[in-house]
Amino acid sequence: MGTPIVDLTRIDAQIEISVRAGNVGVPQARDTMQTNYKAQDTVYPDTIGLSVVLRPGATYVDLAHRNSFRHKKLSYATIGTLESALGKGGYGMLLYITPDLPLLPDHHLLAITVNGVVQRALPDDAADTMIAALSVVDNPYPRP
Amino acid sequence: MTHPMQTERETRTREIIADFARLNIRPGFEGESIPLGTAQTRPELADLVEGQRVVLVEPGNLRADGVIAIRVAADVRYYYGVIVGPVMDDPAA
Numbered sequence: 001m002g003t004p005i006v007d008l009t010r011i012d013a014q015i016e017i018s019v020r021a022g023n024v025g026v027p028q029a030r031d032t033m034q035t036n037y038k039a040q041d042t043v044y045p046d047t048i049g050l051s052v053v054l055r056p057g058a059t060y061v062d063l064a065h066r067n068s069f070r071h072k073k074l075s076y077a078t079i080g081t082l083e084s085a086l087g088k089g090g091y092g093m094l095l096y097i098t099p100d101l102p103l104l105p106d107h108h109l110l111a112i113t114v115n116g117v118v119q120r121a122l123p124d125d126a127a128d129t130m131i132a133a134l135s136v137v138d139n140p141y142p143r144p
Numbered sequence: 145m146t147h148p149m150q151t152e153r154e155t156r157t158r159e160i161i162a163d164f165a166r167l168n169i170r171p172g173f174e175g176e177s178i179p180l181g182t183a184q185t186r187p188e189l190a191d192l193v194e195g196q197r198v199v200l201v202e203p204g205n206l207r208a209d210g211v212i213a214i215r216v217a218a219d220v221r222y223y224y225g226v227i228v229g230p231v232m233d234d235p236a237a
Contacts, residue, residue: 021165026204036163036202038186041179041224042217048185051165070164070231071205103168120185 003044006095006108011056013080018052018095018110019060023073025136030127037122047096048120049109050130054079054095058106064141068103072142075134085133086112091126094118160189162200162210162225173213173226180223189223200225207234 024033037050053063060076079095086093092113100107112119112126119126162178170177178200183190192198192212201207209229215222 022202022205028203032161032163032203035161035186036165039163039166039179039181040185040222041181042215042222045217045220045222051163070167072233073205100166100168104166107166 003047004097006054006097008079008083008093008095011079013083014078016054016056016079017058017060017063017076018054018079018082018108019063019074019076020050020052020134021069021071021074021139023071023136024075024131024134025073029131030124033127033130034122034124038120043100044096044098044109047098047109047111048118049094049096049111050122052095052108052110053104053106054108055106060137061140063106064139067106068143069139069141070143071139073136074139075136077133077135081133082110082130085129086126089125089129090114091123091129092116157197157199157209159199159201160192160210160225162202164200164202164206164231167227167231170224172215173224175226175228177213177224177226178210180225182220182222184220186223192223198225200227201234203234205234206231208232 053067094111096109196212200210208231210225213224
C-alpha cells in the first residue's frame with residue numbers, strides 16, 4: 001500500500017497552513033530546496049518532496065509548537081496560496097502524509113506535479129514560485 | 145599531519161546539504177538524524193561510507209558535525225546524517 005495523500009479537494013485551502021522550517025529568503029534557498037526535495041528515506045520510500053508540516057485548523061504558531069524545529073525562522077503560506085501560485089506555472093502539488101514521530105507528528109512531503117504526475121526533481125521555476133509565495137517569520141518556539 | 149600532496153579539499157571535512165526540518169530521533173541511530181536520500185536521486189552521496197565524518201549544512205540556516213549512516217531496504221542504500229555536535233547557525237545566514 002502506498003503512502004496516503006491529503007485530499008486537497010476536501011479541505012479549506014484558505015485556512016490550512018503549510019510550514020517549511022527555515023528561512024527561504026537566503027540566496028541558497030533554491031539549490032537547498034532542490035537537493036532536499038530528493039531526500040528519500042526508508043520509512044516512506046515511495047515518496048519524494050519538500051518537508052512541511054500541516055494540521056487542519058492549525059496556524060503556523062500552533063504547528064511550530066506541536067512540531068520541533070531548531071530553525072530561528074519559519075516559512076509558511078496557505079495551501080491555497082501555494083496551489084494558486086504553482087498553478088500559474090502549470091504545476092500542481094500533492095501532499096504525502098508522512099508523520100515522523102516523536103518530533104514531527106504533523107509532517108508531510110510536498111511534491112510538485114505536472115498533469116498529475118509527481119516530478120522526481122523540483123523544477124527551477126516551481127522552486128522560485130514557492131520561495132516567492134512563502135512568508136518568512138521568526139520561529140515562536142525554536143528548540144534549543 | 146597533512147601530506148604535502150594532499151589538496152585543501154581532501155583535508156577539509158566534506159559538507160553535505162541536509163534538511164534540518166527533518167531532524168528527528170529514529171530507532172537504531174545513536175543520535176538525532178536527518179535522511180539524506182539515495183545515490184539514485186543524489187549521486188553525490190554514492191561515495192560516502194558508513195561512519196564518515198561530514199558537516200551537515202542547510203545553507204544560510206543551520207549546520208552541525210555529523211557522521212554518515214547507511215540503511216539498506218529493498219536493495220537500495222539510504223543515507224542518513226547523524227548529528228554528533230552542536231547544531232549551530234550557518235554563518236552564511
